Structure formats: C-alpha cells, structure tokens
Amino acid sequence: MARRSLSASPPARDAKRIKLDHLTSEDFRNGVVLAPMVRSGAFPSRLYALKHGAKLVWAPEIVDKAILHAERVVDPVTGVVSYNGKSKAMFTTHPVEKPYLIYQLGSADPDLALQAAQMVLQDISGIDLNCGCPKPFSTHAGMGAALLSTPDLLCSILTKLRQNLPENITVSAKIRLLSDQKDTLELVRRIVETGITNLTVHCRTRNMRPRERALIERLREIVEFVEGLGKGVSVIANGDCVSFEDAKRVKRITGAHSVMIATAAESNPTCFAPVPLTDLEKTLVPPYIRMCKYLDNHWSNTKWCVAQFKGPHPNIPKPEHKAIHDAIAQAKSYDDAERLHLIGPEGKWDGEDVFAEIVRIIEGRKLGTSSASLLEDEAAASKENTATEEGVRTAKEVTDFASTPQNTENPEPPSLAAPLGVANELRVNVPAAVSGVDPPTPTLGGGIPLSATGA
Structure with missing residues (x-):
C-alpha cells in the first residue's frame, strides 16, 4: 500500500497562554x-x-x-x-x-x-x-x-x-x-x-x-x-x-x-467498559481495520493486533470465527483484508467515520461524559473494608485471592500446568541438582542462578 505523503512539522510558535489543564x-x-x-x-x-x-x-x-x-x-x-x-x-x-x-x-x-x-x-x-x-x-x-x-x-x-x-x-x-x-x-x-x-x-x-x-x-x-x-x-x-x-x-x-x-x-481493547464487546470478529475487527487504514497504520501492526483479538462468541458459531481468523492469517495487506471480507460485508472503507465517532466520544469527556469510575458507594465500601479487616491473610486465604471472580474470563485457562491446578508432574518443581537445569533470569550478565542469590 502506498503511504500518504506527510508534512514536515510546523515551526514552533511562542505560547500565548499557559495551559492550565x-x-x-x-x-x-x-x-x-x-x-x-x-x-x-x-x-x-x-x-x-x-x-x-x-x-x-x-x-x-x-x-x-x-x-x-x-x-x-x-x-x-x-x-x-x-x-x-x-x-x-x-x-x-x-x-x-x-x-x-x-x-x-x-x-x-x-x-x-x-x-x-x-x-x-x-x-x-x-x-x-x-x-x-x-x-x-x-x-x-x-x-x-x-x-x-x-x-x-x-x-x-x-x-x-x-x-x-x-x-x-x-x-x-x-x-x-x-x-x-x-x-x-x-x-x-x-x-x-x-x-x-x-x-x-x-x-x-x-x-x-x-x-x-x-x-x-x-x-x-x-x-x-x-x-x-x-x-x-x-x-x-x-x-x-x-x-x-x-x-x-x-x-x-x-x-x-x-x-x-x-x-x-x-x-479485547474494549475490556475497560462495564460491558465489553463480544463476537469481536464482527463487532471490533472490521471497524478497527477500516480505521487503521484511514490513519495509515502500518499493516503489519494492524494484522498483529487483530490476530490477538479473542473473546466470547454468543452469536458467532465456531466455524465462522475460525474462518475469520484464518483470513486474518492469510491477509498481507489492506487490499487483502478487503478481498477476504475482513472489513465487513458492506465492503466500505469508512475509516474516517469510525475515527470521527471515537474522537467525538473521547472529546465528550470534556462535556461531562467521563469514563467509568471505580469509586464505590459508602455502604458497599464499608462492607468490603469490614470483610477485609476480618479476613487475616493466612496462607490458605492467599489461594482465595488468586481465584477468578464469577462471570470473569480466567486469565489462564485451566490446564495440567496451571498454577492452582491439582499437583501433577507438570507442576512439580524439579530441583536443579536433579534436573541439571537452572533457568537463567534474562539480565545483562546472562542471568544469575537462584542458588547464588539465596532466594
């Protein structure tokens, strides 16, 4: 894709007023x-x-x-x-x-x-x-x-x-x-x-x-x-x-x-919302690609980002979302994205409209439409603080802190090697003296064995 010619930075101007915000x-x-x-x-x-x-x-x-x-x-x-x-x-x-x-x-x-x-x-x-x-x-x-x-x-x-x-x-x-x-x-x-x-x-x-x-x-x-x-x-x-x-x-x-x-x-970059988007292959990938083309975002970065998008699929059957990810893997340019229908069935490059809508929403914060806050009402906060004070952090309770809340996607799907899984051969730490392997830490000197640090 030919890149749009870019202008040189305009010369610096003397500030007429101090920005207070x-x-x-x-x-x-x-x-x-x-x-x-x-x-x-x-x-x-x-x-x-x-x-x-x-x-x-x-x-x-x-x-x-x-x-x-x-x-x-x-x-x-x-x-x-x-x-x-x-x-x-x-x-x-x-x-x-x-x-x-x-x-x-x-x-x-x-x-x-x-x-x-x-x-x-x-x-x-x-x-x-x-x-x-x-x-x-x-x-x-x-x-x-x-x-x-x-x-x-x-x-x-x-x-x-x-x-x-x-x-x-x-x-x-x-x-x-x-x-x-x-x-x-x-x-x-x-x-x-x-x-x-x-x-x-x-x-x-x-x-x-x-x-x-x-x-x-x-x-x-x-x-x-x-x-x-x-x-x-x-x-x-x-x-x-x-x-x-x-x-x-x-x-x-x-x-x-x-x-x-x-x-x-x-x-899922929409995870900051109380109700994030689902079915990302249809709700996020098409407008994301269209906007990226309008903003002249390098295709390699656009492709890498959309390849990472994943989440629940309440309305898209598995074969369909798999086909979309296969198409993402095949695409080598924005032209390929259009040919493979990754920009949506309507096939329109309305990236300018997508960007304009995002700008409108972000600028709307100045008018009082701010992002969701983590502030809690006093009754709920008091109840939680009481629970925290009563719950002394014993070794057993540390396990509770690691559990994923209800209705929340597990950041690491359960497997034989999961940190909190049932003890098995994939989770047992084999001493270096037995395995002969002492994994290094990625540092300038090539890593320091844990045994040398007294850890």
Whole structure:
C-alpha cells in the first residue's frame, strides 16, 4: 500500500497562554488504565481503550536513544503525529489522546532520559520510566527491571526528569516487587521522594512470569506506606486484572487508587467498559481495520493486533470465527483484508467515520461524559473494608485471592500446568541438582542462578 505523503512539522510558535489543564495525582485515581505494551499498545488500540472507558493510556516503551533520532511529522489529512525512524513510525499519536497519554521511556542515563522526554513533550501529558520489564531487549543496557538493582541510578533519572520538565508534565514510574517486602518499601520510599506523581506496581517479582499468579495481596501494605509518606502520590495495581468488573476486586484487595490492565486489553481493547464487546470478529475487527487504514497504520501492526483479538462468541458459531481468523492469517495487506471480507460485508472503507465517532466520544469527556469510575458507594465500601479487616491473610486465604471472580474470563485457562491446578508432574518443581537445569533470569550478565542469590 502506498503511504500518504506527510508534512514536515510546523515551526514552533511562542505560547500565548499557559495551559492550565494537565494531569494531577487525582487523574491517576479511581479508574482502569491501559498498560504499556509493545505492538499491542499501538495508537489504534489506545483509541479504542479510551473510547470504551480507559481513564488513561500508556504508550509502549521507547528507548531514549531511539526517539532522539526520530523525525516528527504531521499528517495534514488525519492530524496523526508520527515519530519516524528509518523505515516506519516508531511512535504515533493524535491530539485527541494527548490529555490521557502517558509516554513510557526506557533509559539508564539521566541526561539521555531528559533529552528523550523533551522530544515528545508537545504530544503527551506524562512521562513514565520503565523500571519493571524483565525482557532482554529492555534490561540489556541496564534499563527496565535492571534499574531495580541500581536504585541510585533509578532515582537519579526520576529526579532529573522532575526537576527539568515543565510542571504540566507528570513524571511517574512502573516497578516490580522485590523478593523482600522490606526492600520493596525502601525502594518505594526513595522513588516517592523524587517528586513523582504516580507509582505503578506490577505485582510480580523480576523472576516471575505471566503464567504465575500476581502477588496482589502484597500491594496493600505498599499503598498504605505510600499514603503514610504524605506526598499525595497515587499507586496503580498491575497484574492479573481482566476487566472493569475485575478491577473492583483488585482495588478492594490492594487498596490501590487505580488498576491497570495489560494482557486482557491485548485480547479485547474494549475490556475497560462495564460491558465489553463480544463476537469481536464482527463487532471490533472490521471497524478497527477500516480505521487503521484511514490513519495509515502500518499493516503489519494492524494484522498483529487483530490476530490477538479473542473473546466470547454468543452469536458467532465456531466455524465462522475460525474462518475469520484464518483470513486474518492469510491477509498481507489492506487490499487483502478487503478481498477476504475482513472489513465487513458492506465492503466500505469508512475509516474516517469510525475515527470521527471515537474522537467525538473521547472529546465528550470534556462535556461531562467521563469514563467509568471505580469509586464505590459508602455502604458497599464499608462492607468490603469490614470483610477485609476480618479476613487475616493466612496462607490458605492467599489461594482465595488468586481465584477468578464469577462471570470473569480466567486469565489462564485451566490446564495440567496451571498454577492452582491439582499437583501433577507438570507442576512439580524439579530441583536443579536433579534436573541439571537452572533457568537463567534474562539480565545483562546472562542471568544469575537462584542458588547464588539465596532466594
């Protein structure tokens, strides 16, 4: 598909007035937010998340040096802002999402972090430092979860950002739990004292993987600790939340101010709504593809995202939705999507109308049509607090925290290897001395055996 020619960025103009509307700690509270996710957190998916109730959206992590070499261009037709690399855009956005957009930065250098943040200031409302991703592409240069082992560096980056960025740009951080809760609290204290607005905690340790249950019961102590510091910093819970209704459960258990959804939003970006869409192959895939073409979203990213969409099929028989996914796998371009009827039986490229409707809904928030809130009425909240106080967290009750609420999709379908399944040969941890295998942690040095850490 031929790409539309893009205009050069217009010259900067002197500001005639100070923009007073900007994010505060309150904007990070009582909502469900979209996690930063590579590929699946692309601009079109963020738009759908905002349309269906996400209070804020995090863009995928971009490494500091990468964005420094990008060229900012604006599409004169759609208004889409693209930061282009050598072959394609590495970051795209639009003014309609700016009030809700948090840009996640990967960095291990305070000066580079500041330069990278200054590159995108005109298009975002907050900068978030990635201190939690355990994957090699993030940790190889001391970034991501590697920063958890270098707290001085971590805090120096946050301090540099907060002291040098405009006040209307929030600075936040996303971390993982440390193995020891006392060490986690000490790290949290140091981070909060840098002047951040929000702290997101992925309730897994660096060595844990998505298939392992998130330790959300550890977060309540962290939230209370942060509130006790009196800095007004909000705390967002991340880990194993699958929907808006499920977020209420996570909020009650953790006391967190908001809840972040990751994997479930990859499967269904409408999961932020109290009643998300079903039959996605007909209700979401066609308009999503049409809008992506209008916004000139790269086909490879569009195809990857729609291939992840899945959910209940109350009205589509299994052979039909399988045929649609087979067609998605075959399609190699937007032309193929049309030929294979992925844009709908009417066969119309009405992507401009789809985009205009989403813009109308998002802008409607300014008129009072805000996203759904996680605030609960006092009677319900009192009842839940009483239940929480009476329920002392014993080892047995930890299992209850891991159970999926009624009428909520299980984030990991039961199998022989499921964390809470009946003991079997696939779940038994075989000691390294017997198996001869000691899986490494993905770190810069190639991994440290658990035996060497005393864990």
